[in-house]
Amino acid sequence: MNEKTMMKNAGKTKGLHYEEPLLWEYSQGGNCGVDWPQAEGREPRTGVPERGKIGLPSLSEPEVLRHYVRMSTWNYSIDHGFFPLGSCTMKHNPRLNEKTARLPGFAHIHPLQPESTVQGALELMYELQSWLSELTGLPGACLSPSAGAHGELAGMMTIRRAHEQQGNIAKRRVILTPDSSHGTNPATAVMCGFEVRSISTSETGGRLGVEEFKEALYRTDPMGGDVAGMMVTNPNTCGLFERDIQKIADLLHEAGGYFYCDGANFNALVGKVRPGDFGVDVMHFNLHKTFSTPHGGGGPGSGPICCSEELSRYMPVPTVVKEGDSYRFETAEERPDTLGTLKAFAGQFGIFVRALTYMKSMGADGLKQVAEDAVLNANYLLSLLKDDYHAPFEGPCMHECLLTDKVQKEFDVKTLDIAKTLIEYGYHPMTVYFPLVLHGTMLIEPTETESKAELDAFVATMKEIAAQAAGENGHDKLHAMPLSSPRRRLDEVKAARNPILKYVD
Amino acid sequence: MAEFRYTKDHECIYVEGDVAYVGISEHAQDALGDLVYIELPEVGKRVEKGGDVAVVESVKTAAEVYAPVDGEIVAVNEEMADELEFVSAPVNENGWIVKIKVADPSALNELMDEAEYAEYLKEVD
Numbered sequence: 001m002n003e004k005t006m007m008k009n010a011g012k013t014k015g016l017h018y019e020e021p022l023l024w025e026y027s028q029g030g031n032c033g034v035d036w037p038q039a040e041g042r043e044p045r046t047g048v049p050e051r052g053k054i055g056l057p058s059l060s061e062p063e064v065l066r067h068y069v070r071m072s073t074w075n076y077s078i079d080h081g082f083f084p085l086g087s088c089t090m091k092h093n094p095r096l097n098e099k100t101a102r103l104p105g106f107a108h109i110h111p112l113q114p115e116s117t118v119q120g121a122l123e124l125m126y127e128l129q130s131w132l133s134e135l136t137g138l139p140g141a142c143l144s145p146s147a148g149a150h151g152e153l154a155g156m157m158t159i160r161r162a163h164e165q166q167g168n169i170a171k172r173r174v175i176l177t178p179d180s181s182h183g184t185n186p187a188t189a190v191m192c193g194f195e196v197r198s199i200s201t202s203e204t205g206g207r208l209g210v211e212e213f214k215e216a217l218y219r220t221d222p223m224g225g226d227v228a229g230m231m232v233t234n235p236n237t238c239g240l241f242e243r244d245i246q247k248i249a250d251l252l253h254e255a256g257g258y259f260y261c262d263g264a265n266f267n268a269l270v271g272k273v274r275p276g277d278f279g280v281d282v283m284h285f286n287l288h289k290t291f292s293t294p295h296g297g298g299g300p301g302s303g304p305i306c307c308s309e310e311l312s313r314y315m316p317v318p319t320v321v322k323e324g325d326s327y328r329f330e331t332a333e334e335r336p337d338t339l340g341t342l343k344a345f346a347g348q349f350g351i352f353v354r355a356l357t358y359m360k361s362m363g364a365d366g367l368k369q370v371a372e373d374a375v376l377n378a379n380y381l382l383s384l385l386k387d388d389y390h391a392p393f394e395g396p397c398m399h400e401c402l403l404t405d406k407v408q409k410e411f412d413v414k415t416l417d418i419a420k421t422l423i424e425y426g427y428h429p430m431t432v433y434f435p436l437v438l439h440g441t442m443l444i445e446p447t448e449t450e451s452k453a454e455l456d457a458f459v460a461t462m463k464e465i466a467a468q469a470a471g472e473n474g475h476d477k478l479h480a481m482p483l484s485s486p487r488r489r490l491d492e493v494k495a496a497r498n499p500i501l502k503y504v505d
Numbered sequence: 506m507a508e509f510r511y512t513k514d515h516e517c518i519y520v521e522g523d524v525a526y527v528g529i530s531e532h533a534q535d536a537l538g539d540l541v542y543i544e545l546p547e548v549g550k551r552v553e554k555g556g557d558v559a560v561v562e563s564v565k566t567a568a569e570v571y572a573p574v575d576g577e578i579v580a581v582n583e584e585m586a587d588e589l590e591f592v593s594a595p596v597n598e599n600g601w602i603v604k605i606k607v608a609d610p611s612a613l614n615e616l617m618d619e620a621e622y623a624e625y626l627k628e629v630d
Contacts, residue, residue, distance in 0.1 A: 040578055202629075433565040492564040496541035497589070 010457040018070040027057035039040025040408040086431035086443025088288035097354035111345040122327035122399045126320040137276025140312025143304040144347040151303025152188040153285025159258045161314040161339040172228035184232040222254030233262035235398035237435040268399035271368030291355035302351040313337040341342035373448035374399040388466035405440035413469040415440040424482035508532035513574035519597040537563040538574040545581040574612040580604040
C-alpha cells in the first residue's frame with residue numbers, strides 16, 4: 001500500500017467474527033482423533049469409551065483443528081499489524097530466521113547427543129556468546145536463561161553468589177532500584193533474598209538523580225556497606241536515557257555493590273553504546289525483543305546474560321568454550337565458584353539460531369542503525385502526538401515515548417478508553433498504566449521496523465481519538481469502545497474478584 | 506464533620522484518641538481504579554513510619570499502604586477484604602484499612618490537613 005491508500009484506510013478495519021464455543025460444548029460424544037483396537041487380554045486404557053470416563057471432549061481431528069484455527073483469528077500479532085507495546089520491542093521477526101532455525105542439522109538434534117556430533121550447534125552458541133559480549137563490552141556470556149525474568153534471576157543470583165563467595169552476603173542485604181523500574185526488578189531482588197530500597201524519580205524528571213541515589217546508598221551505612229547492588233533499566237521505562245549512570249555506577253562500585261542492568265530496552269542502544277562502558281557488571285538480554293525472535297505464543301523467549309570479568313566466574317553453567325578447533329560445554333568442576341545450573345540443558349537453542357541469523361544478516365553497522373531508527377521512530381511519534389496528548393517529558397526520547405491522558409481526562413476520557421478505541425481501529429494498544437510514576441500513562445514503542453506510512457496512519461488514528469474525546473458526546477462514544485471486536489469490554493474487576501477457573505456444564 | 510489528615514503517599518487518616526484510622530484518599534482510589542484484592546497485616550505488628558502495612562491491588566496495579574506514623578497495628582478491617590467497596594467509605598466509618606496505636610501523638614502534626622493536601626495534589630498532578 002502506498003502512503004495515500006494507507007491514510008485513506010486508516011481506522012476502517014473491522015474484525016472477523018467467529019463465535020467459537022468451548023471444545024466441551026462442541027463435543028457430541030463418540031468422536032475421536034485417533035483410535036485403535038484394544039490389545040487382547042488387557043483392560044482398555046484408551047479410545048472413546050475411556051475418554052468419556054475422564055471427561056475429555058470427544059472430537060475428531062478436523063473439529064479440533066478448526067476450533068483452534070478459528071480461535072487463532074482472534075489473535076493479534078506483529079504479523080497482523082502495528083504493535084506499539086512499550087518496553088516490549090515488538091519488532092518484525094524476519095522470515096530468514098525461521099528458515100535457518102528449520103535447517104535439519106539445527107532442528108532435529110537432541111541435547112543428549114555426544115558433543116562431537118553437534119559441533120556446528122556448539123559453534124553457533126559460541127558465536128552468539130561472542131556477539132553478545134562484543135555488543136555489551138562484558139566478556140562472560142551465559143545463554144541458558146529461558147526468558148527476560150529468568151535472565152534477571154540469573155543476573156541477580158550471580159551478584160548474590162559473588163557476595164557469598166566473598167563472605168559479604170550477611171551484611172550486604174539491600175538492592176537499590178528506581179521507582180520507574182520494571183516490576184520484575186524488585187520481585188527478582190526479593191526472590192534472591194534481598195531487601196529492596198526504591199529511589200524516587202518524581203523530583204528528578206523521570207531520571208535517576210545522583211543526590212537521590214547517594215541518599216539511598218548511604219541511608220543506613222555511611223559507606224554503603226549494606227548495599228549488594230542496584231538494578232537499573234537504561235534507557236528507563238519513561239523512554240529516557242539515564243544521563244548520570246556513569247557517576248552512579250562509580251559511587252556504587254566504590255561502596256562495593258554490583259550493577260545489574262535490565263536489558264529490556266537494549267534496542268535503543270544496540271551497536272551504539274556498550275553497557276559495560278557505563279559501569280554495568282551484569283546484564284540480561286531479551287533475544288525476543290532486541291534480536292527479533294518471536295514473542296509470546298510464537299516464542300519461547302530467551303534471556304541470556306553477559307557479565308564483567310569479575311563476575312564471570314560466578315555466573316551459571318554451562319557456557320560453550322572453544323578448544324583448538326572444537327567446541328564443548330564448560331563443566332561446573334572447571335568453574336568451582338559458579339552458582340550452578342539454572343535449567344536443564346543449554347537454553348532455547350532454536351531461538352539462538354534465529355538471534356544469530358538476525359545479528360549476522362544485520363551486521364554490526366545494521367545493528368547500529370536499528371538503534372538509530374528505533375529512536376528516530378519514537379521521536380517522530382512524540383513530536384506528532386504531543387499537541388494532542390500530554391507528554392510529561394519534553395524529549396527527545398529514546399526508543400519509546402510516554403504520553404498521558406491528562407488532556408482527555410477533562411472530558412472524562414481515560415487511558416483505558418483510548419486503548420479500547422485503538423482496538424476498534426485495528427491496533428494492538430500501547431502499554432497502559434505503566435510506568436507507575438505518573439497517572440494514566442501510555443508507553444508507545446514503534447521499533448525500527450515500522451515504515452513512515454505505518455507511523456503516519458497510527459498518528460492519524462490517535463489524533464482522531466483525541467478529537468473524538470474532545471468532541472460532542474466524546475465520553476459516551478469512547479466509553480462504548482470497542483464495538484467490532486469479538487468481545488467488547490470485559491469486566492476485569494469481576495474477573496479478578498471472582499475468577500471462574502474451571503468449566504462446569 | 507470529621508477531620509482527616511493525609512500523607513504524601515495518599516493515605517487518609519482519622520484520629521481518635523491515640524489511635525489512627527488509616528485508609529486511602531479519594532485521589533488514590535481514583536488513580537487505582539476498582540480494587541480486586543487487599544492484603545492485611547497481623548494485629549499486634551509494630552510498624553515504622555513509611556513502612557508497609559497493607560497492599561491494595563486493582564486491575565491496573567498493586568500499591569503499598571504505608572504507615573503514616575510509628576506505632577502498633579491494633580485492628581485490621583477484615584470486612585473490607587470481602588467488601589472491597591468499603592474502601593471508598595469515609596475512613597472513620599467503613600473506609601479504614603488498619604488502626605494504628607500511635608507511639609508519639611505529636612508525630613500526627615506533621616501530616617497534611619485537608620487544605621494542605623488539596624494544595625499538594627495540585628502540585629503533583
